Amino acid sequence: MSQEAALQGLSSSSAPARQIWSQKEKLEIQTYCNLHPGKTWKQVQQWFADNHTGKAPDQSQISRWKKRDPPTSDEKFRPEQKRIKEGKFPELEAALFEWHQRMQTRTNITGMILQHKAHFFWVNLPMYKNLPESEEPKWSTGWLSRFKQRYGICQFIQHGEAVSAPDDEEDILMYKEQHEIYNMDETALFWRMTPDSSLTTEQLSGFKKDKNRMTAALCSNADASDKCPPWFIGKSQNPRAFSNINRNTLGCHYRANKTAWMATVIMKEWLLWFNYRMSVRRRNSIFLLDNFSAHNCAVEELEKEGHLTHVKVLFFLPGITSKHQPMDQGIIRAWKAYYRRHMLLYLTECLDKDAALVEPHKYINLLHAISWATEAWREGVKETTIQNCFLKAKVKVYGPGIPDNLHLRYPDREVRMEMNRLEDELEAVSGALNIHDPLLIEQLLDHADEIVQDEELTEREIEDSIIQQYHQAEEQVEEELEDIPVEVISHKEAIAALERLHLYEMQQEDGVAGAEWVRREKKSVIQRELLENGRKKERNIIGYFRKM
Incomplete structure (x- = not known):
């Protein structure tokens, strides 16, 4: 064959055109991987093919997109755009x-x-x-x-819609089901604060006050059928307490910045995450928000880019948020009560083990706090509390999901009864600690410094708050000397603990029979991992002797 013929043959059998993926498709892959961390790349590929045209990215592309920082932080991008055209800075x-x-x-x-x-x-x-x-x-x-x-800067556009006038409620909310109406709000949490007044004064002074605070973002729909996993914002990117911890097992999302407050960057990420949750459920939701500046900026930017495809954001008018935001009607307060209950029970256990222990609260670390806070939200806050708080807020007073006898129900009274029960439990646990100068329950659950306020800041304060977002969160915030790194549990220790727990369960009059199946399954998994580790060591030893 001549050289000319060979070249013609080569050109006629050229490789297929390279597939170009849009930013929207890359974001879908990335978000799906974040929501399903246990999926293999083949499972991700199959999911993508089933939900699109049958084509799917290859393993290297999926791996690269998973590792890449999401374009929700600082980038401006359009969903159908193939390449981001951004500025140099x-x-x-x-x-x-x-x-x-x-x-x-x-x-x-x-x-x-x-x-x-x-x-x-x-x-x-x-x-x-x-x-x-x-x-x-x-x-x-x-x-x-x-x-x-x-x-897209041209002139000011008032984004979102206010939930205030009855006409707006009738047009927007009347035909929405309860499960389609969501509310999210943030609150600060001093996670080491105890009921001891003298200790609290010390903990909330200067640097310690800043260090012992995190922000929680809680979200639920009106019928409480979808309590979204909570988001927490701390100061340390990699807290010492998180060493050797698989964060995918925490049941929540953790972010960090220098201030431990909700910032526009994190709010944008939260909204994209929430929008994706709605899209996979094929649900179009109404999302109620207050006018916190981070909310406004994040929503405006994402709405301009068309990213809120399954979320309709409605903003409360200033001045009515305290009365009409469901989270403020008792949901956050109930969550804090359950959190404090977890913490006080832990302090009681510490003193039971060592009555001479001084200041046991200093042994509480961020992993304790995140675990208790997640458990308090997932298992503590009751569906009826959320439902009654939405009714109390009156964001919707008629239409699907609203009981015909609403005028006979007293959601405010039911919320108060639930809180009174929780407060009685907290007082009982606090009493067991023999605190000499206890805080009032109101101070423990409604501390003034835990309220997230977006007061009228000066221009200089606004500039400072923006600049702080771009100071990288500390890798490890300096911690108390008493802070102890989390112990790494070996496979053998885990099996021994399971056996001991099983023995305890069998000794109880109301023991649960199903617990034996759970113990057996978990023990089997640990033993397989232990056996596999042993085989790896054996292979390494055999290889060593062969070389000799």
């Missing part, structure tokens, strides 16, 4: 856009002001401020035009 532009969103209702923001603020963030954001002065861009009108185009 994405963090600066994201900070500038957030500043614009938070300030545009106060003053007229001109192009010159945006250029001036671009310089301000250049010299203050940690990733740029130490660069040579010669590397700072000129912030020209050309850059300004491209920035405004990337972020």
Whole structure:
């Protein structure tokens, strides 16, 4: 065959065109992997093919997209776009856009002001401020035009809709089922705070107050059929207490930043996660939010990009949130009561083991707090409490899911009765600790510093809060000397603990027969892992002798 013929044959049998995947498709893969961490790449590939055109990315692409940081943090992207066209300084532009969103209702923001603020963030954001002065861009009108185009800045648009007027409720909520209406709210939690007034004063002073606080984001629908896994925000990216812990087993989501508060970056990630949960359930939900600045900025940006495909966001008007936000009607308070109950029982157990133990609260670590907080939300807060709080909030007073005898029901009274029961339990447990100067239950459950308030900040305070988001969360926050790293449990120790638990169960008059099956199954899994580890060691030893 001649060289010319060979070249013709080669060109006629060219490789198939490379498949280009959109940002939306990549995000779907990434979100699915985050929600199903145990799935293999073949299972992910099959899921994608079944829900699309039959084509699916290969193993290397799936692996790469799983590891990549989601485009919810600082990037602006369009779902059908094949390649992201972003500026050269994405963090600066994201900070500038957030500043614009938070300030545009106060003053007229001109192009010159945006250029001036671009310089301000250049010299203050940690990733740029130490660069040579010669590397700072000129912030020209050309850059300004491209920035405004990337972020869709033209004029202020009041996004979302207010849930206030009866007409709005009738049009938007009347025909929605209870399971389609959601509310999310954040609260701070001083996770080491005890009922001892003198200790609390010490714990909530200065640096310790900041270190012992985390933020919780709780969300549920009106009939409590979908209590979303909680999100927690701390200060440490990798807390010492999380060493050797598989975070996928925690039953919650953990994020961190320098302030341990909800920020726009995290809120965007939360909303995309929630939107995906609704999409896989083929549900279009009404999502009620207060006007916290992080909420506003995140929703506006995602709505402009068309990412909230299964979520309709409704904002409470300022001034009515305290009366009409369901989470504020007793749900968060009940969750805190269950959390404090877990904590106080733990302190009681510590003192039972060692009556001479001084300040046992210092042995509580973040893993304890996250575990108790998740358990308090998942198993503690009752469905009836959530349902009554939604009724009490009156976000919907008629239509599907609302009982005909609503006027005969007293959701407010039922919520108070549930809280009184919890408060009585807390007082009983607190009494067992022999506290000399106890806090009032109201102070323990409604501490003023745990309320997330988005008060009217000054421009400088807004700038500082934005800059803080871009300071990387600390790898490990400095902890108390008394903090003890979590013990690593061996396979043999786990089997011994299971046997001991089984013996305890058999000795109880009301022992559960089904517990034996659970113990046997778990023991079998541990023994298989122990056997496999032994085989690996044996293979290593055999290989060593062969080399000799």
